[in-house]
Amino acid sequence: MLYADKYRPKALEDFDLHSDVSCNLAKLISQNDCPHALFYGPPGAGKKTLILALLREVYGPGVEKLKVECKPWKIELPTRTLEVEFTTLASAYHVELNPSDVGNNDRYVVQEIIQEMAKNRPVGVSSERMFKMLILNEVDRMSKEAQHSLRRTMEKYSAACRIVLCCSNVSKVIEPVRSRCLCVRVHAPTHPQIEARLRAVAAAEGWALPAQLAARIAQASDRNLRRALLALEACKAQQFPFQEGQAVAAADWELYIQEIAAEIRAEQSPRRLHTVRGKVYELLVNCIPPEIIMRRLALELMQKLDDELRQSVAEQAAFFEHRLQEGSKAIFHIEAFVARFMADYKNFLLAAMA
Numbered sequence: 367m368l369y370a371d372k373y374r375p376k377a378l379e380d381f382d383l384h385s386d387v388s389c390n391l392a393k394l395i396s397q398n399d400c401p402h403a404l405f406y407g408p409p410g411a412g413k414k415t416l417i418l419a420l421l422r423e424v425y426g427p428g429v430e431k432l433k434v435e436c437k438p439w440k441i442e443l444p445t446r447t448l449e450v451e452f453t454t455l456a457s458a459y460h461v462e463l464n465p466s467d468v469g470n471n472d473r474y475v476v477q478e479i480i481q482e483m484a485k486n487r488p489v490g491v492s493s494e495r496m497f498k499m500l501i502l503n504e505v506d507r508m509s510k511e512a513q514h515s516l517r518r519t520m521e522k523y524s525a526a527c528r529i530v531l532c533c534s535n536v537s538k539v540i541e542p543v544r545s546r547c548l549c550v551r552v553h554a555p556t557h558p559q560i561e562a563r564l565r566a567v568a569a570a571e572g573w574a575l576p577a578q579l580a581a582r583i584a585q586a587s588d589r590n591l592r593r594a595l596l597a598l599e600a601c602k603a604q605q606f607p608f609q610e611g612q613a614v615a616a617a618d619w620e621l622y623i624q625e626i627a628a629e630i631r632a633e634q635s636p637r638r639l640h641t642v643r644g645k646v647y648e649l650l651v652n653c654i655p656p657e658i659i660m661r662r663l664a665l666e667l668m669q670k671l672d673d674e675l676r677q678s679v680a681e682q683a684a685f686f687e688h689r690l691q692e693g694s695k696a697i698f699h700i701e702a703f704v705a706r707f708m709a710d711y712k713n714f715l716l717a718a719m720a
Contacts, residue, residue, distance in 0.1 A: 370595040373567050378419045387416065387550055394548075395423045400497075402520055402529045404505075404544060406536040407552035410590030413532050416552060417501060420530070424499070425459040432457050441474045448474055462501035465508050473512035476502070480519050480527050497528050505531040506538035517542045538691075554589040557581070563591060564598055573602070576610040586614045619654050620662065627666035634708035639701070646700050656696030660687050660703065667707055675714050682706050 375381050381388040394400065403420075405413040421429040434455055441448040450471050455462040461479060465472035480500060505513075517540070520529055531547060533539060555563070561580045568575035579601065587594035600615045601608065626645050629638060649659050664683035668676045686703040693699055 368596070369567055369571075369599050370592045373563075373570065373595070374415050375419060376422065378416075378423050381412075381416070381419070387552065388419070391416070391420055391550070392423060395420070400424060400528055402524070402531075402547045404531040404533070404536070404539065404547035404549045405552055406533050406539075406549065408554045408589070409534060410587075410592040410594075411552045411554045412591065413552045414503075416550070417530055417532060421460055421499060429457045429459050439475070439478060441478050450475060454479075460499040460501060462503070464503045465512060466504050470509060472508050473515040476508075476512060476516055477519055480523050480529075497526055499528045499530055501530050501532065503532050504534075505543075506533035506535040510540065513540045513543050517546065520546050555591050557584040557589070560584040560587060560589070560591055560594045564594060567595065567598065574607060576608055576612075578610045579608055579612055579614075582614050586616070619649060619652065622649065623659065623662045624666055627663060627669075630667065630704060630708060631670065631711070634712040639705055639708065642704055643697065643701050646697060646704075650696060656690055656700060657687065659696075660690060660700055663700070664703075675710065678710055679707060682710070 378388040378392045405417060407413055418429075432455055434453060436451065436453040438449060438451045441450070448471060450468050452463065452468050452475065463475075463479065465476055468475050502508075502516075508516075516529070520543070529547075531539070531543070536544065536549070561577075561584045564580045564583060565575055568580075575598075583594055583597045583601065587597060597614055601612060604615060605612055622645065626642055630642060632638075646659065650656060660683065664679060668679050671679065682703060686699045686706070689702075690696055690699040
């Protein structure tokens, strides 16, 4: 089992990184008040862990008896029958899914799931908690039509279903949905907090973790606790016992993006653009989110530039990332950003040589 799962807090009172948030949630549950909720914060901050602890607080250990279902759904629309197939993670008390997996059909899927849950109430719970919970991940990637549909559905089935939303960018969730939820901000842990958690995991495993190595892992994690624990596990696999000067291994996809950035700076030509396109495709095929590719590539390209060109690259990256969010083919917008950078960088080099 990965350390990120093995040492995940199980109950709300076990949270030391977000003690204020967990105490407020526990207080609400003790008062039998469980509204719709929206958890938002950066990746690796602990949103999913807080949601799982909330489920255990409401329903008890029964929520840990999970089953993965991948079944086809036939949704009757006024003009046609929509057939979709998607995967859900469910227990007797809750259902968890990612609406963005079904693309533009997310509005119909969410409505169908909530209506199905409203027909089946949970058993073995108190009368104040005779409702199921629907966990929706990556709500910020849902279409606006699906979010508006969710707003109406939240009101209609509020007695039989509580909805818990999880996202990284709360600004992409429409205001009517946010206003109907208890918004919970889960902030990223600080570097000292990550170092403390790394030392606690190492002590539980019986390891001697040097302070310098823990500090470097925390710095490389970019305040992502899950990433820090995975890096600790990778360091243990590479070299044990730990050494103070031991290198922190980067993820393969990060090294691949560094290689792409080096190739872009080395040559600006249509042939090199075609090569880069193939490598970006390879990253997308391996399920690296296009937003992460765009952001990381921009940061790598800006490392060895002067201030004037760095500002221009940041502006172009923001422009094409916005188009990436609005479009349907990620490769088009990433390739357009690379082509724009190649043109600007080549003009900069020619001007410097003149």
